[in-house]
């Protein structure tokens with residue numbers, strides 16, 4: 001029985017390590033984000049520029065950044081960004097949100113999209129390293 005618990009636990013512990021590969025590779029994703037960084041920011045001082053800031057984007061409803069003026073299309077999309085919808089949007093923005101103001105030809109490679117999403121997931125809603133503090137403790141009232 002103990003053996004089975006260990007087998008189950010080992011990958012969980014591995015994914016808890018910051019450097020471990022959990023789906024995508026955040027370090028590689030940082031390089032991919034260079035493609036987005038002309039329009040988007042992440043991190044504690046991120047703000048809206050050509051595009052909205054992307055802190056805590058996985059799990060964030062579309063068009064939520066208060067300091068960015070979104071298109072009608074994005075505001076009405078009703079999307080809550082998940083890894084799936086993000087991957088699809090990055091591959092082809094106009095197919096997921098027809099009429100979006102995001103002008104981007106899309107990233108083709110599945111592996112690079114995974115890495116990119118892993119990188120984006122490393123920022124919490126305030127742009128701090130996700131998982132550095134127990135979730136809840138970082139939230140302000």
Ligand code: HEC
Pocket residue numbers: 033035036037038039040050051052054057061062063064065069070071072073074075081086089090099100101102103104107116
């Ligand atoms: C040429 C500028 C530009 C580039 C490059 C770009 N974006 Fe965008 N992005 C935008 C704009 C503008 C919007 C707002 C779209 C709207 O309002 O319809 C946006 C919106 C988004 C949203 C929705 C955000 C929200 O708050 O709902 C996500 C997610 C996103 N972009 C991810 C990316 C990623 C990841 C990349 C790189 C692979 C990227 N974008 C590249 C301009 C860009």
